[in-house]
Amino acid sequence: MERLFTNITNEELTQNNNDLHTGCYAGEREDFMMNGIYMTENGLKAENAPVKIALDHGWSSIKGEHIFMETSVVPVDYTPLTNHGLLEYKGKKYIVGQGRLGKQATKTENENYFLLTLAGIAKELQYQGKTQIEHVELYAGVPLTLFGAERKEFRDYLWHKERISFTFEGVHYSFFIDKVKIYAQCYAAIANRMGDMDRLRCVDLGSWTLDVLSVRDRIPMDKDAYTYELGLITAVERIKKDALPKLKCEIPEDDIIDVIRGKQSNVNAEFLPSIEKGLQQYADEVEAKLREIKVDLLHENIVYVGGGACVMKRFGRTLGRNIQYVTDVKANAIGYRYLAENLG
Template sequence: MENKIEIIAIDHGWSNIKTVNTVFTTAVNRIANEPGIFDNVLQYEGNYYSVGGKRLEVKDTKVTDDSFYLLTLAAIAKELKIKGKNHADIFLSVGLPLTRFGAEKEDFIKYLSRKREVTFKFEKQTYRVNIVKVSVFPQCYAAVADRMFEYDRKHIVVDIGSWTMDLMTIKDMKPELSECDTRPMGLITCMHAINKECVAKFNCEIDESELEYIMKTGVCNMEEKYAKVVEDEMRRFANKVFNTLREFNININITPITFVGGGATVMKTYGENTGKNISYIEDIKANAKGFEYLAKAFILSKAKQRGEK
């Protein structure tokens, strides 16, 4: 059976939904009537939804309403389209922040597996999926799961996402759970700081999509007065991250540190500490790829237990 299962790995960020092959904005809005254009339009249970645009507001959890469920359907459709399929048995592999993992895992599984058999349309194409399993893995850990064997000494992994920063200590190729932490200081907080300063100085804001582009690429080509605010605030953000590491008694000049997630490029471009002990995984899909890796390992382990080749 496992040979026929399609693994769909999704990183449900507050700014972007990431799969192994796609990235799109965490935004979904109901459309009152049938639209004239069906690009990024989801049709589910008689309703039309536009996927993309202005991101959702951050809430306490991702199971508060149907938004992340609808975005999950869109992510499934985008991945199945790439695979050339519109009907599949699916293993959903997703994640949650490290220190909230235990408290939120079961609710997230129930939320995503509310219906085992789901039929919906995306961009007018009908998809029929059977969700046979939902597994939740810790963010940050997933991003480096395929290279954990490289960390045979103390190593710090810092996953800076849209809303949270996960800090994970690895010792002898295993996470040291007592030394893990999650802080609400992701890139959205940096965007807020930039726009607060812009309102105070120029009585205007910079569109978040433009700020995301700068954070992803390190390229800032706007007018000098705005560029200075952006770059100054990003440097402050990077310094705040390093100061947080210092609070955990981490020697940022000696201890091996790897930055992952959307904030890796920000730390590489604007961080003042750039020693040989610091490395970066700048692929914003790293966690999604890690969820897929861990799901494949799970399936392989179950097959070995049954004596399958």
């Protein structure tokens, strides 16, 4: 079984209400320990210790342990009215986070997701009140069924040897990314939330994909993992399409997302029946797909995670104490930090 986390050093690289509460290393600067530690009368003391940042790179949104932003990246050649979402990097300006980025073949095919990473790091640093820092340690993830194929490419994409300097929302940042650790999405979302469950199925309902992972004795079984193109966006697009002939207008995507998040009061009452019908259809399709791959919804421990967990909590037809929901969309990012600190 391939481990869903791996440690790789620079040297190796050069060589080649059932709500549930509860790596790869890249770019290790050889001089970091010498530059970052000095002697005091009390012994060794860390100076400029790296700030740890965990980001979950989704197709619709970037989530940190404390932040959330959408994935649009729009180059601009003018000075916007405000600094909100304004990223300035290598002499170019971008407005980021104001809408959803269209799906790419991969996240590494252009610089969009690196630019989003810079914005995500800046937002997390702003939250932590640490805008003037020298070193960052970054934790991220890739889809669990593509972990072996994509982990190194995504790690190399995120890590830069040189100092990174940019301005986000009027604040200047300049730091080194000392390490990038890559973990498996889905498993990360439950790694610190399994409680007394030794066996379970984790069902991650993301923007574009449905991922299913078996966990036995708290160990992820990557040979018993599945990915299907049955993400939440398929439901969103179908709702907009099916409602158009009846309503004579397209339901705004923000209204559908509000219903998913339980904010029906923000939505035009005329839209609600179409939205709820479409979300019920999506929940039925998810349960049908799980039965198709022999998931016993009545008896196995099932944990729904991702943006679609809210949909399954409200519209799933199979209920029981064996079914739980992680509705915090930041769960993967929180899990990356947990795995980094507990598994290395």
